[in-house]
Amino acid sequence: MVDESTRKTLSSIPLLKTKAGPRDKELWVQRLKEEYQSLIKYVQNNKDADNDWFRLESNKEGTRWFGKCWFIHDLLKYEFDVEFDIPVMYPSTAPEIALPELDGKTAKMYRGGKICLSDHFKPLWARNVPKFGIAHAMALGLGPWLAVEIPDLIAKGVVTHKEKTG
Amino acid sequence: MADWEEIKRLAADFQKVQLSSTSQKLSERNCIEIINYLKEKKIIDLIFTVDGKEFLTPSHLIQDIKNELFVSGGRINLVELAKNIGVDLAHITAHLKDVLKGQKDLHSILGQLIDSSYITKIAGEINEKLAQQGQISISDLTIQYDLSAEFLQQQVVEKHLGKIIHGKQDTNDPRVIFTESFIARCKAKIRGALCGLTRPTPVASILNQISLSEKLFFSLFDQTSMHGALTSRVVGAQYIPNVYARSQNEWVNNFYKQNDYLEYDALARLGISDYKSFIKKQLSSEDLVFLNSCAASKRVLERAEADIDECISSKSYLDLQSNLPSVFNDKDIRLILDTVLTKQKQQQTIVIENFILSKAFIENLSKNFDELVKEKAKAVVESGKYQQYQTDIQISSSKPQKFEEVDEKVDKREERRKKAAGGKSGGGTQGRETKTKSTKKAKKHVEEEFETVERRQQLQVVLSEDIADLIQKELEEDGLDELSEPLTQYLLPQLNEKGLEIAGEIYAATIADRTANRRQTHNELQNKLNALIGDVRLFEKGLKLLPEELQGQLVKYLLKTLCTDITTEILNYVAAEQNLNTQTDNFTNEQRLKFVNELPPDLKKSLLPLIKSLSGQSIDEFMAAVEESLSVCSMIIKKIDKKKDRTIVLNHKHVLLEQLNKCDDLALVLHLTTLIIFTTATQCMLHASGRHVAAILSFLKQYLTDGQVAELTSYHDFVTLMLSGGSEAESAKEKLKEKIQTVKNIANEFKKPGAEKS
Numbered sequence: 001m002v003d004e005s006t007r008k009t010l011s012s013i014p015l016l017k018t019k020a021g022p023r024d025k026e027l028w029v030q031r032l033k034e035e036y037q038s039l040i041k042y043v044q045n046n047k048d049a050d051n052d053w054f055r056l057e058s059n060k061e062g063t064r065w066f067g068k069c070w071f072i073h074d075l076l077k078y079e080f081d082v083e084f085d086i087p088v089m090y091p092s093t094a095p096e097i098a099l100p101e102l103d104g105k106t107a108k109m110y111r112g113g114k115i116c117l118s119d120h121f122k123p124l125w126a127r128n129v130p131k132f133g134i135a136h137a138m139a140l141g142l143g144p145w146l147a148v149e150i151p152d153l154i155a156k157g158v159v160t161h162k163e164k165t166g
Numbered sequence: 167m168a169d170w171e172e173i174k175r176l177a178a179d180f181q182k183v184q185l186s187s188t189s190q191k192l193s194e195r196n197c198i199e200i201i202n203y204l205k206e207k208k209i210i211d212l213i214f215t216v217d218g219k220e221f222l223t224p225s226h227l228i229q230d231i232k233n234e235l236f237v238s239g240g241r242i243n244l245v246e247l248a249k250n251i252g253v254d255l256a257h258i259t260a261h262l263k264d265v266l267k268g269q270k271d272l273h274s275i276l277g278q279l280i281d282s283s284y285i286t287k288i289a290g291e292i293n294e295k296l297a298q299q300g301q302i303s304i305s306d307l308t309i310q311y312d313l314s315a316e317f318l319q320q321q322v323v324e325k326h327l328g329k330i331i332h333g334k335q336d337t338n339d340p341r342v343i344f345t346e347s348f349i350a351r352c353k354a355k356i357r358g359a360l361c362g363l364t365r366p367t368p369v370a371s372i373l374n375q376i377s378l379s380e381k382l383f384f385s386l387f388d389q390t391s392m393h394g395a396l397t398s399r400v401v402g403a404q405y406i407p408n409v410y411a412r413s414q415n416e417w418v419n420n421f422y423k424q425n426d427y428l429e430y431d432a433l434a435r436l437g438i439s440d441y442k443s444f445i446k447k448q449l450s451s452e453d454l455v456f457l458n459s460c461a462a463s464k465r466v467l468e469r470a471e472a473d474i475d476e477c478i479s480s481k482s483y484l485d486l487q488s489n490l491p492s493v494f495n496d497k498d499i500r501l502i503l504d505t506v507l508t509k510q511k512q513q514q515t516i517v518i519e520n521f522i523l524s525k526a527f528i529e530n531l532s533k534n535f536d537e538l539v540k541e542k543a544k545a546v547v548e549s550g551k552y553q554q555y556q557t558d559i560q561i562s563s564s565k566p567q568k569f570e571e572v573d574e575k576v577d578k579r580e581e582r583r584k585k586a587a588g589g590k591s592g593g594g595t596q597g598r599e600t601k602t603k604s605t606k607k608a609k610k611h612v613e614e615e616f617e618t619v620e621r622r623q624q625l626q627v628v629l630s631e632d633i634a635d636l637i638q639k640e641l642e643e644d645g646l647d648e649l650s651e652p653l654t655q656y657l658l659p660q661l662n663e664k665g666l667e668i669a670g671e672i673y674a675a676t677i678a679d680r681t682a683n684r685r686q687t688h689n690e691l692q693n694k695l696n697a698l699i700g701d702v703r704l705f706e707k708g709l710k711l712l713p714e715e716l717q718g719q720l721v722k723y724l725l726k727t728l729c730t731d732i733t734t735e736i737l738n739y740v741a742a743e744q745n746l747n748t749q750t751d752n753f754t755n756e757q758r759l760k761f762v763n764e765l766p767p768d769l770k771k772s773l774l775p776l777i778k779s780l781s782g783q784s785i786d787e788f789m790a791a792v793e794e795s796l797s798v799c800s801m802i803i804k805k806i807d808k809k810k811d812r813t814i815v816l817n818h819k820h821v822l823l824e825q826l827n828k829c830d831d832l833a834l835v836l837h838l839t840t841l842i843i844f845t846t847a848t849q850c851m852l853h854a855s856g857r858h859v860a861a862i863l864s865f866l867k868q869y870l871t872d873g874q875v876a877e878l879t880s881y882h883d884f885v886t887l888m889l890s891g892g893s894e895a896e897s898a899k900e901k902l903k904e905k906i907q908t909v910k911n912i913a914n915e916f917k918k919p920g921a922e923k924s
Contacts, residue, residue, distance in 0.1 A: 029173060
């Protein structure tokens with residue numbers, strides 16, 4: 001299933017209570033509030049563990065999210081743009097995180113740079129509706145994917161280090 | 167709307183959180199990397215724990231070690247230490263030096279770390295134990311504390327001896343420690359044991375008794391014992407109490423003073439094995455002679471010498487065995503004799519076994535044998551053995567002469583060579599002289615030996631048994647009978663020599679005698695033979711008067727009797743001349759023939775006809791043969807003397823008459839009567855046997871009266887009747903006895919008829 005460190009990280013992320021999508025006006029606000037709180041907690045945890053690996057921000061309504069994520073390999077930092085929309089059926093449907101830069105560079109990716117999540121992710125998510133939120137999706141979906149794919153891509157030379165600071 | 171405000175605020179918070187700098191915390195991974203890096207650069211020095219998750223600085227490790235040592239009570243095994251601290255053993259050993267540096271009270275021994283507190287502790291323990299046992303050896307402690315003997319000795323025991331450990335170190339063996347009281351106890355034990363001993367005792371058994379170690383015993387012995395001595399310092403040693411040694415010495419001295427000798431066996435029985443040195447030490451002032459079984463004082467020798475002198479002067483014998491102490495064995499006596507008997511004395515004495523016999527004594531003894539020797543020598547000569555022996559010597563003498571020649575040759579060659587050698591060496595004249603002397607001696611010796619060997623082969627004139635018998639008798643009186651055998655052996659060759667000499671003399675004498683004798687016997691024999699031959703001639707003359715048929719018979723008889731006697735005499739003479747030891751007296755004719763055949767050819771030629779004539783028919787033939795034979799024997803037959811014949815006949819008659827008058831034999835009376843009548847009647851002698859009596863009687867009838875004839879015939883008839891042994895023999899005998907006187911009378915009174923008539 002999921003490795004030990006992931007499980008540990010996951011358990012430290014606060015669970016959500018409100019089951020509401022963007023269409024549910026009042027409740028969505030509530031949900032969004034919880035989302036933010038959980039994200040703050042997650043980022044804080046990461047920073048405490050010196051394991052900060054992404055930046056995220058959303059539009060005003062909180063339906064579209066974008067930002068950056070990075071992976072450190074051999075003391076080099078590889079940075080990618082990340083973006084995703086909150087689906088209408090959210091939270092029943094998990095958000096589809098995309099790395100547009102890597103579109104077409106790896107087989108483990110749908111069109112538009114959406115990453116292929118592991119077989120475990122979807123049932124796990126389904127079982128934990130509405131408790132899992134965006135923070136969970138990041139920790140459970142993107143994090144492992146990066147850890148597996150990026151070293152491979154670097155080795156293949158598909159991804160090269162760009163000298164930039166951030 | 168307030169909610170959205172809240173959302174905004176949250177979004178802002180979120181951004182703020184994201185932008186806030188991440189705390190610069192190093193992960194574990196990073197730490198390990200950093201430390202590895204630092205270690206690589208040798209900037210820091212760290213020690214990994216066994217599980218690899220912790221580091222220690224060396225100084226901390228040293229502190230840890232010290233702490234652990236303290237916790238474990240001053241002594242800890244390095245392996246255990248490594249386990250306790252959780253560091254590899256290699257690090258511990260590597261840093262042990264640092265731990266020990268500047269810490270004099272810390273010791274690292276046999277993979278263990280020990281500090282002074284522990285040492286003090288065990289020193290206390292050792293003291294307690296010492297107090298209990300009285301004696302402790304380091305080796306025991308090594309086992310107990312599992313520490314090296316050296317360490318225990320130097321660091322524990324010696325450092326604390328007298329302070330914590332109240333005891334003493336053995337001066338002989340520093341590895342043993344004991345308390346004063348223990349030593350005192352042991353001393354007392356040893357003293358007690360040694361005082362109690364009165365005879366030599368092996369140390370081992372003493373130790374067994376008092377259950378002490380030999381080491382202790384030997385180290386304490388000197389301090390304790392005033393009562394005895396040890397033979398050596400090993401386990402097999404013997405303790406000899408002074409009492410014993412003193413009594414031993416006393417005994418030896420007394421015995422020696424009393425007896426003037428010391429027997430080795432007796433000393434050995436007293437437990438003195440090295441008796442020679444003992445005697446030398448003990449009786450150093452005495453003048454001693456060491457013999458085979460004992461040591462004797464010079465006095466014994468002097469006594470023996472005096473005895474011998476006396477023996478020589480008194481011409482007697484001396485039994486050393488009985489004169490010397492009985493313990494002296496044969497070898498001792500031999501040794502004494504060697505020293506006592508000087509050359510001069512040796513010449514005057516003879517040593518047989520343990521007896522010393524003066525030569526004079528033996529001479530006396532051997533005088534008794536003179537008779538015997540003479541006798542024996544005579545016997546030897548008479549039996550012809552001596553002659554045999556002489557010829558043997560002549561035969562064998564050729565060989566030894568040759569041998570001697572060779573010997574001499576060899577000798578000369580040797581001498582020549584020696585001379586040459588001497589010449590080369592230059593100044594070695596003296597050496598050469600001695601050498602030649604020795605060879606001469608050797609040669610002499612060889613000759614002597616040779617002679618003795620020869621003597622063995624010599625004729626044994628005197629047998630050892632004879633001598634032994636005589637000596638036995640002689641010696642038994644003196645109680646010396648055991649000496650008879652060796653004395654016999656000694657005397658035998660001498661006596662034999664003497665015997666041979668005497669035999670030689672006797673032989674020479676007999677040879678001289680015999681030549682004289684022989685001449686005489688030759689003459690005698692010649693006369694005797696002549697007389698016999700004369701008889702034969704006369705008998706022949708007589709028998710020729712008788713009828714023809716009777717003549718033949720009488721000739722045969724004559725040949726068989728008288729002629730055979732003559733032949734025998736001649737043969738005996740020949741045998742003697744030829745040095746043959748045969749007596750031909752009872753020879754048959756065949757034996758005679760054989761004998762003659764073995765004679766030299768010239769004798770044989772002339773004697774053969776004589777033998778043959780004996781079995782012939784004619785007296786003439788015999789006479790001729792006799793003449794021939796006698797000439798060979800250088801004898802002469804005397805010429806016939808008629809006058810002498812007459813006297814011979816008369817003599818013969820008288821002899822016959824005498825015989826007749828003395829005779830009681832019935833038959834012989836008739837026989838003699840007839841012969842007398844015949845001789846008287848015919849003036850001729852007759853040689854006839856009883857068988858011819860009847861025939862002669864019938865011939866005599868012409869000379870006798872009828873009465874005489876009747877008387878004689880009847881007597882004759884009775885004689886034949888008696889000799890036939892029939893039933894009438896007894897009555898015939900009676901008759902004959904009656905008639906015997908008449909017959910005798912007839913014979914006596916008979917006169918030649920012619921004379922009567924005239």
